[in-house]
Amino acid sequence: MPIFSVFAIYFIIWWLTLFIVLPIGLRTQAEENEVVPGSVESAPARFRALRVFLTTSALAAVIHLVWYILSARLGFGLDAIPQFAPKFY
Numbered sequence: 001m002p003i004f005s006v007f008a009i010y011f012i013i014w015w016l017t018l019f020i021v022l023p024i025g026l027r028t029q030a031e032e033n034e035v036v037p038g039s040v041e042s043a044p045a046r047f048r049a050l051r052v053f054l055t056t057s058a059l060a061a062v063i064h065l066v067w068y069i070l071s072a073r074l075g076f077g078l079d080a081i082p083q084f085a086p087k088f089y
Contacts, residue, residue, distance in 0.1 A: 001072055006068070009064065009067070010060065010061075010064045013060045013063050013064050013067070014056060014057065014060040017056050017059050017060040017063065018052070018056045020059075021052055021055050021056045021059065022052060024055075025048075025051075026044055027044070027045045027046070028041065028042050028043065028044065028045060029041055029042075029043050029044070029045050030042065031045070032045040
């Protein structure tokens, strides 16, 4: 498998994982009772970008490693999923 493909798949997994990690531990300004004038109450009180970036990178690396082992080493792919719908030719 070309190295560019491996990085491209990691990038896709990283973006999907980012949307899973973003709401974890989020406290809004309304929950903290510190609403900044001119901002929405649902805005984060403190955005911890480094924590989100590191957590996303670590979780995406684990998911990517599992995907790589299953697909490249063990040979599982989309063809290994059974098809229940009939094939129309």
